[in-house]
Amino acid sequence: MRWLFLMVIVLSNCSLFAQSTNIPLQTAGYHFLDRLAIKSAAVHPDLHSSQKPYLRRTAMQFARRLDTLNIFLSRKDRPNNYYLFKDNRKWTDSLGYIYSKKPIFKHFYKYKNDFWTIETKDLALHINPVIHFEYLNDLGKEGNRYINTRGISLRGLIGQKVGFYVFLTENQAKYPKYVQDQIIEDLAVPGFGRFQYFKSRDGVDFFDKEAYISLRPIEAINLQFGHGRHFLGDGLRSLMLSDFGNAYLFLRLQTQVWRFSYQNLFKELIVQYDSFNDSLRTKKYAATHHLSLNLTNWLNLGLFETVVFSRPNGFDWQYLNPLIFYRTVEHDLGSPDNILIGMDFKANFLRHFSLYGQLVLDEFSFFKLLDEPGWWANKYAYQLGLKYFDIANISNLDGQLEFNSVRPYTYTHSNILNNYTHYNQPLAHPLGANFREIVGVLQYRTMKQIQFKLTAAYMQQGIDQDSINWGGDIFQSNLTARVQENDNKTLQGVQKDIQYLNLLISYQWRHNIFFDLNTSLRREEIEGLESSNSQIVSLGMRMNINRKQWLY
Secondary structure, eight states: OHHHHHHHHHHHTSOOOOOOOBOOTTSHHHHHHHHHHHHHTOOOTTOOTTEESOBHHHHHHHHHHHHHTTOOOOTTTHHHHHHHHHHTGGGSTTOSOOBOSSOBTTTBTSBTTOSEEEEOSSEEEEEEEEEEEEEEEETTTTEEEEEEEEEEEEEEEETTTEEEEEEEEEEEEEOOHHHHHHHHHHTSOTTSOOOEEETTTTEEEEEEEEEEEEEEEETTEEEEEEEEOOEESSSSSOSSBOSSSOOEEEEEEEEEETTEEEEEEEEEEEOOOOOOOOSOOOEEEEEEEEEEEEOSSSEEEEEEEEEEEOOTTSOOGGGGOSSSOHHHHHHHTTSOSEEEEEEEEEEEETTTEEEEEEEEESSOOHHHHHHOTTOTTOOEEEEEEEEESSGGGOTTEEEEEEEEEEOTTTTOOSSGGGSSEETTEESSOTTOSSEEEEEEEEEEEOTTSEEEEEEEEEEEEEEOBTTBBOSOOTTSOTTSSBOOSSOOOTTOSEEEEEEEEEEEEEEEEETTEEEEEEEEEEEEEETTSOOEEEEEEEEEEEESOOOOOOOO
16 A cells, blocks of 8 residues: 555645544444434535544534524523534634633643643644543353453644544453354454453453644545545445454545535555464455535435455556546456445434435346345345434433344455455444344433434345355355255345343533443344354443444
């Protein structure tokens, strides 16, 4: 990926415009911005909810626009807006009460959102510790479990022109048994990556990292280069690109003109591996286009395409063109690579609701769909979801219901190097393929910054047995031991059912400092095997870090 570095150096020598870093994914700000957009029936042309993460600058321009328009916020909504202004102080123009009344030793927590701040003419630096301690108990079964995370978060601006961000944590964890089993199977920690065993192989030790620089060579284009994660869509899950897995090396170009946002994302990925040996991992690459259009104040449409490929000599420059339709390029090369295309939409209505969805096509033949609907290579996935804000006019009582379905063999390729994966984990949905899922979230936030969040999920998946490929394992070649050419159906193979229920009660004591009480019930049934049950209760404290959702 030397060409990425060279491109960044060239652009960094150009005249640069005012810069910003991102709002970290899965933090509370995304939910609050969703509420603002739907409750106000307003849109900022630069805020495209299907392309995450958001720039802090863009998000605050949207929030400030609502403030200047005197968009009415309920009494319970004001703390949400206040959170956004505190968390993105640089872009508030001194709006909101962001100064601490009693800084520690006059230097620490001068502002409510930062442990330590350095501000000069040429440098703005925000430094925060990252902590997550959590004690878990699987009642009557597995005994004590824990999560122990320590790290640091740095972000800032150099001369108002170059933004930078560093997030680094060192982690030890003893997860519930079903998560530990998945770690052993994948040789990767779900949501992270490589690890080392400790405590007699009952616990794992691993790093998590994200770091990038952010430049704006012209006003309409933002460029970022580094290691990180991205998310495409408006759902709890994404069938295009999710932030579930490990961070990867990336170059992100985001061009915003009028109501359009056109995103190019070039990624260096790691091919699946089967050992812990210290050696250079085999690399592959992916190039992604996503075009988002805020067609009206309430309707967003998007188009998506991505190609995954591997070459002995590195990145294929054919895919560097940010405009050409990738399928035509791949066809001219002899069709050696894995192409996915798709579309997404979001429609806000009645100042309470948001309907959204995705459709992804891997390989697809319309004529085969009519004549042979079960043909194995008709590989596609779809999502449909609904958000409901202020249910029954109760302020801050919000719900979300989502359905996901992925056909067998979707995301796979004849060459396993080109499967839609990274670091032994899917790039889209954690379950891979050959499944259906319905998941719902109900949450309520009080004026005292106490959040109640109930998550329920039911998943069905067809899995393999005796090395027979039924299409659920996206790490296999789709030519390997495939059962049949036709009559393929979603959930074929050995059926696995997962039922999951989780209740989180979280209290925000200070800005981004949380105390959590969490309990979950999980039941897994595999056809022909004894069911597995988990009942977990946990108590924890987090500081400047979001809860990473385990596998359901």
